Amino acid sequence: MNKIVASSDKAIEGILDGMTIMVGGFGLCGIPENCIAALVRKGVKGLTCISNNAGVDDFGLGLLLQQKQIKKMISSYVGENEEFERQMLSGELEVDLIPQGSLAERCRAGGAGIPAFFTPAGYGTEIAEGKEVRAYNGKPHILEKALTADFALVKAWKGDPYGNLVFKGTARNFNPVMAMAGKITVAEVEELVEPGELDPNFIHLPGVFVQRIYQGSHYEKRIEQRTVRSKN
Amino acid sequence: MNKIVASSDKAIEGILDGMTIMVGGFGLCGIPENCIAALVRKGVKGLTCISNNAGVDDFGLGLLLQQKQIKKMISSYVGENEEFERQMLSGELEVDLIPQGSLAERCRAGGAGIPAFFTPAGYGTEIAEGKEVRAYNGKPHILEKALTADFALVKAWKGDPYGNLVFKGTARNFNPVMAMAGKITVAEVEELVEPGELDPNFIHLPGVFVQRIYQGSHYEKRIEQRTVRSKN
Amino acid sequence: MLKREEIAQRIAQELRDGWYVNLGIGIPTLVANYIPEGISVEFQSENGILGMGPFPYEGTEDADLINAGKQTVTIRDGGSIFDSSLSFAMIRGQHVQLTVLGAMEVSEKGDIANWKIPGRMVKGMGGAMDLVASADNIIVAMSHTNKRGESKLLKECTLPLTGVACVKKIVTNLAVLDVTDEGFKLLERAPGVSVETIIQSTEGKLIVDGEIPEMQI
Amino acid sequence: MLKREEIAQRIAQELRDGWYVNLGIGIPTLVANYIPEGISVEFQSENGILGMGPFPYEGTEDADLINAGKQTVTIRDGGSIFDSSLSFAMIRGQHVQLTVLGAMEVSEKGDIANWKIPGRMVKGMGGAMDLVASADNIIVAMSHTNKRGESKLLKECTLPLTGVACVKKIVTNLAVLDVTDEGFKLLERAPGVSVETIIQSTEGKLIVDGEIPEMQI
Numbered sequence: 001m002n003k004i005v006a007s008s009d010k011a012i013e014g015i016l017d018g019m020t021i022m023v024g025g026f027g028l029c030g031i032p033e034n035c036i037a038a039l040v041r042k043g044v045k046g047l048t049c050i051s052n053n054a055g056v057d058d059f060g061l062g063l064l065l066q067q068k069q070i071k072k073m074i075s076s077y078v079g080e081n082e083e084f085e086r087q088m089l090s091g092e093l094e095v096d097l098i099p100q101g102s103l104a105e106r107c108r109a110g111g112a113g114i115p116a117f118f119t120p121a122g123y124g125t126e127i128a129e130g131k132e133v134r135a136y137n138g139k140p141h142i143l144e145k146a147l148t149a150d151f152a153l154v155k156a157w158k159g160d161p162y163g164n165l166v167f168k169g170t171a172r173n174f175n176p177v178m179a180m181a182g183k184i185t186v187a188e189v190e191e192l193v194e195p196g197e198l199d200p201n202f203i204h205l206p207g208v209f210v211q212r213i214y215q216g217s218h219y220e221k222r223i224e225q226r227t228v229r230s231k232n
Numbered sequence: 233m234n235k236i237v238a239s240s241d242k243a244i245e246g247i248l249d250g251m252t253i254m255v256g257g258f259g260l261c262g263i264p265e266n267c268i269a270a271l272v273r274k275g276v277k278g279l280t281c282i283s284n285n286a287g288v289d290d291f292g293l294g295l296l297l298q299q300k301q302i303k304k305m306i307s308s309y310v311g312e313n314e315e316f317e318r319q320m321l322s323g324e325l326e327v328d329l330i331p332q333g334s335l336a337e338r339c340r341a342g343g344a345g346i347p348a349f350f351t352p353a354g355y356g357t358e359i360a361e362g363k364e365v366r367a368y369n370g371k372p373h374i375l376e377k378a379l380t381a382d383f384a385l386v387k388a389w390k391g392d393p394y395g396n397l398v399f400k401g402t403a404r405n406f407n408p409v410m411a412m413a414g415k416i417t418v419a420e421v422e423e424l425v426e427p428g429e430l431d432p433n434f435i436h437l438p439g440v441f442v443q444r445i446y447q448g449s450h451y452e453k454r455i456e457q458r459t460v461r462s463k464n
Numbered sequence: 465m466l467k468r469e470e471i472a473q474r475i476a477q478e479l480r481d482g483w484y485v486n487l488g489i490g491i492p493t494l495v496a497n498y499i500p501e502g503i504s505v506e507f508q509s510e511n512g513i514l515g516m517g518p519f520p521y522e523g524t525e526d527a528d529l530i531n532a533g534k535q536t537v538t539i540r541d542g543g544s545i546f547d548s549s550l551s552f553a554m555i556r557g558q559h560v561q562l563t564v565l566g567a568m569e570v571s572e573k574g575d576i577a578n579w580k581i582p583g584r585m586v587k588g589m590g591g592a593m594d595l596v597a598s599a600d601n602i603i604v605a606m607s608h609t610n611k612r613g614e615s616k617l618l619k620e621c622t623l624p625l626t627g628v629a630c631v632k633k634i635v636t637n638l639a640v641l642d643v644t645d646e647g648f649k650l651l652e653r654a655p656g657v658s659v660e661t662i663i664q665s666t667e668g669k670l671i672v673d674g675e676i677p678e679m680q681i
Numbered sequence: 682m683l684k685r686e687e688i689a690q691r692i693a694q695e696l697r698d699g700w701y702v703n704l705g706i707g708i709p710t711l712v713a714n715y716i717p718e719g720i721s722v723e724f725q726s727e728n729g730i731l732g733m734g735p736f737p738y739e740g741t742e743d744a745d746l747i748n749a750g751k752q753t754v755t756i757r758d759g760g761s762i763f764d765s766s767l768s769f770a771m772i773r774g775q776h777v778q779l780t781v782l783g784a785m786e787v788s789e790k791g792d793i794a795n796w797k798i799p800g801r802m803v804k805g806m807g808g809a810m811d812l813v814a815s816a817d818n819i820i821v822a823m824s825h826t827n828k829r830g831e832s833k834l835l836k837e838c839t840l841p842l843t844g845v846a847c848v849k850k851i852v853t854n855l856a857v858l859d860v861t862d863e864g865f866k867l868l869e870r871a872p873g874v875s876v877e878t879i880i881q882s883t884e885g886k887l888i889v890d891g892e893i894p895e896m897q898i
Contacts, residue, residue: 001482001504001506001542026728026729026747026749026751026765027728027747027751028744028751029728029744029745029747029751030745052765075805076805076806076807076808077804077805077806077807078804078805079804079805085802088802089802095803097803097805097806099806099808099809099810099811100727100765100769100806100807100808100810100811101727101765101768101769101772101773101808101810101811101815102810102811103765104764104765104766104768104769105344105346105766105769105770107766108553108766109349110557111553111557111559112337112552112553112556112557113351113352113553113555113556113557113558113598114337114349114350114351114556115350115368115369115373116349116350116366116368116373117341117346117348117349117350118346118347118348118349119345119346119773119811119814120345120773120814120815121773121810121811121814121815122810122814123814123844123845124792124842124844124845124846125810125841125842125843125844125845126841126842127806127810134348136347136348136377137347141347141348145368157745160542161542162506162515162542164542164544167433167764168433168745169433169730169743169745169746169756169762170726170728170729170730170745170746170747170748170762171744171745172729172762172763172764173728173729173764173765174764174765175764176764176766177764177765177766180553180557180559195541195542196541196542200515200539200543200544200545201399201400201401201545202434203544203545203546204764206514206544206546206550206554207514207542207544208484208506208508208514208554208559208560209554209559221744221745222744223742223744223747223753224747224751225747225750225751225752225753226742226752226753227736227742227752227753227754228736228737228738228739228740228741228742228753229735229736229737229738229739230738230739231738231739233699233721233723233759258511258512258530258532258534258548259511259530259534260527260534261511261527261528261530261534262528284548307588308588308589308590308591309587309588309589309590310587310588311587311588317585320585321585327586329586329588329589331589331591331592331593331594332510332548332552332589332590332591332593332594333510333548333551333552333555333556333591333593333594333598334593334594335548336547336548336549336551336552337549337552337553337556339549340549340770342774343770343774343776344769344770344773344774345770345772345773345774345775345815346773351556351594351597352556352597352598353556353593353594353597353598354593354597355597355627355628356575356625356627356628356629357593357624357625357626357627357628358624358625359589359593389528392759393759394723394732394759396759396761399547400528401513401526401528401529401539401545402509402511402512402513402528402529402530402531402545403527403528404512404545404546404547405511405512405547405548406547406548407547408547408549409547409548409549412770412774412776427758427759428758428759432732432756432760432761432762433762435761435762435763436547438731438761438763438767438771439731439759439761440701440723440725440731440771440776440777441771441776453527453528454527455525455527455530455536456530456534457530457533457534457535457536458525458535458536459519459525459535459536459537460519460520460521460522460523460524460525460536461518461519461520461521461522462521462522463521463522
C-alpha cells in the first residue's frame, strides 16, 4: 500500500470550486502549510472551510482569504485577522461559529459514522436556535450533527506510505479528527519514513483514514504569541 | 499529584454490593487480573459488570461468576464459559447483549459527556426494540445512550503516579474508553514508572481519567486461542 | 461443490488493491491465504488492529497481540493498534472497504441472521451488527444449505436478524450470487454444479439470466 | 479595590489538591502564579494539553507547544498531549474540576455572557460554551463594573449568552460572591471596600447576610 503523492499540487488534485474542505490546526499551530500554498497556486474558489481558526492576514488560511478563495468559514474563533473582518462585515464572507468542543466532536462523529449526538454546549444560547433540546440527567442538551468534508487537509510530524501519522505536541489538535472526516484526506508531514519505522503501538492516527500523503517543505511554523521568561 | 495506592485491595476500596463496574479487556487480553482477584477476595456481590466478554470458567470474570458475585452482565460476546451458560439458563444471571461497537462508543460517550448518539448498528434487529429510530443520509439509525459505571477497572502496560497510561498491543481494546467512563477509575499496570518517564506525546490515556493506580503482579496473561505456524 | 478453502479462494478474487478488509471468524478468515498476486490489502480486526499478519511462529506468540477471534496473530510493517472505539469508528465510518462474514440465513432483500438461534445458548453478536450496519460492501461466505439440507438463501429470514438489507454478495459452496432489488441474482456456479441444483437449493427469489458460467478458481 | 493580580490571587485560594483546572485568557491565566503551598493542581488547555507549565525560557520556545491563547508554553513531568476531541471529552465529561474564565456580564441566575457584542466584530466563542455548559465548578474573574461604571452583575444578561445557570462563584475587584438560587450572595469584600459600594455596584439581586469579612490575600 503506497499513498505517497509527488507534490502538494498532486495532493490537492480534485479540489474544485465550491467544495467543502477541512483544514487542521489550532491558530497557526499544526496547519498544513504546503497544502494551503498549493490551494493558493491552484486558485480554486468558493470554498467552504471548516477550520478552528482562520489564520492571520498573511499566513495560514489568511492566504486563501486574501485571494478571496473562501466563501464560507466554519470555525470556533476567528480573531486576529483584518482581511477576515473586512470580508465578513462587507458580507463577502459567510461565517458559521461553532463551540470548539462541538466542532471537534462533530468532525470525529463525521469520521466515525455517528450522524448526530447530544451535547450540553450551547444550550440556552443562539447556537441552540432551531436545534432539538432534550434533557439527560436533569440537564438540557442540544442535538448536533456530524460534519464531513470533500477533502481534509492535515499536517503531521511523521508519516509512512500507509498513511499512518504521528503528531508533535499541540500541533496535533484538530488534525486527527479532521483526517477521520474527510472523504479524501491529504496528510502533509515533516518527515516521511519507511513502513515499519513507526511503532504500531504509538501511531496517533491509523493510515486507514488517509488517502494521500507527502513530505512538505519549508515549514515556517509561525508563532502567534511568543511568550517567554528570561533566565534570570 | 500522586494517585498510587498500596495494593489491589486498597484500589477497589469502595466497591459495594450492587454497584456497576466496567472491566477492561477483550477476551482474556488486557484484563485487570489483580483487580479481579481482589474482588474475589472482597466477596462483594450483586455486581452489574460491563465488559466485552465474561472470561472463561476459571479465569477473568469467570472467577467472579464462580463465586456468584455478578448479578448482571452487559457484554457483546459471552461464549466459552460453561458456568456463565448455566447461570444464564437458570435465570440466576441477567444478560444484556450489546453490539460491540455500540458498547465501545457508549462507554466513550459516558466519559465524554455525550449522553446519547445515533448509530446504524442494530437497526431492524431486536437490539433496536424500544429505541428511537431516525434516518440520516437516507439510512436508519437508532439512538443509543451513554454508559457510565461506579468503578472502572482497567489494565495497562505502563503508568505513572499521575495516572497516565500506555497500553501494549491489542491489550488496549476497551481499557481506554472504560477508564473514561468510570466515576472512579482504577488502573493496574505491569510497570509503574516515575513522573516524566512517559513521553507526554505518546500517552494513550491521560491521567485525568484515572483516580487510582498500582503496579499489579503475577500476570498470567492466559491465551485463549494459541494459533501458531511452524518454522518449516 | 466448493470446499471451505475454495469459497475463501473465490471471495479473495473480489479483493481490490488498497482495500481495508475485515474478515469474520470461520471461512472468511481463510480469505487471507488467497490474496491475488500484485494487490495489497490490509486486514482490520475489530479488537483494535490494522495490518494483521499471519499467525506467529511457534514460541513467538504474544498474549497481548490477538485478533477478534482471540487467536494469537502478528502485525505487519505499516500496521497500527488502537482502542475499541476508534476501531468501530473505522468500521461505522465506512473506512473499511469490505467485510466478509458467515451467516446462518440471508434473505432475498439482503437481510442477514448470524448471531442467535432461539432456544439455544446465545453467545452474543460481538461486532457483527456494527459491521453489517456500516459496511457498504458485505460478502457472505456460507454453505448454500444447512445440515438438514434446507436452503439458507431465503425469502425472509426466520432467525433473529443481525442486520437488514445489507448483504451485497454471497459466495456459497454452490454459487456466487448478488443481492439485487429483485432478489438473488445468480452470477456463477461451482464447478460441476448445475443451475438446476442451485435453483432447488435456493428458497428465496432467484434470478437466472442467460448462460451461467462456472467459477474460475 | 483589587488589582488584576489580586483577583487571581484570591481565586487561587479556591484551588484544591489534585484538581484539574482550565484557566481562560486574561486574569484567569494569572491564577497559575498563585497556587497555594502544599497543593498540586494540573492545568488543562483545551487545544490539547494537560500539565501545562510556565512560559518557556527565551530561546527554547517551540511553535508546536502552545496553549489555547496561542502562547508558547512548556509541559511538566506527568503531562500529556491529546487531540481536540479528547480534550473536550475531558471537559464535557466533567473530568476537569474547575474552570476560571472572564465575563462581560453575569446574571443573578448564573447566566454568563462573554463572547459577543452586537454590532461589533464577533471573534467567536472558542471553547467557552463547552466549558461553561460542562463544568460543575465555574468561577468568573472580572471587574465588578464596566468602563462606563455600569454593573456587570445583572438581573438578566443583556448580551448574547455563552451559557445559562452555570456560574457558581464570582471574584471581582470589589467582592467575592456566590451565585445562589436567591441571587448573588456576598461572601467577602475587597480590603477597604464598603458593603455599600458593592450594593451600589451590583444591579442583580444581592444578598448581604450579617457581617461581611474582608478578603485575606
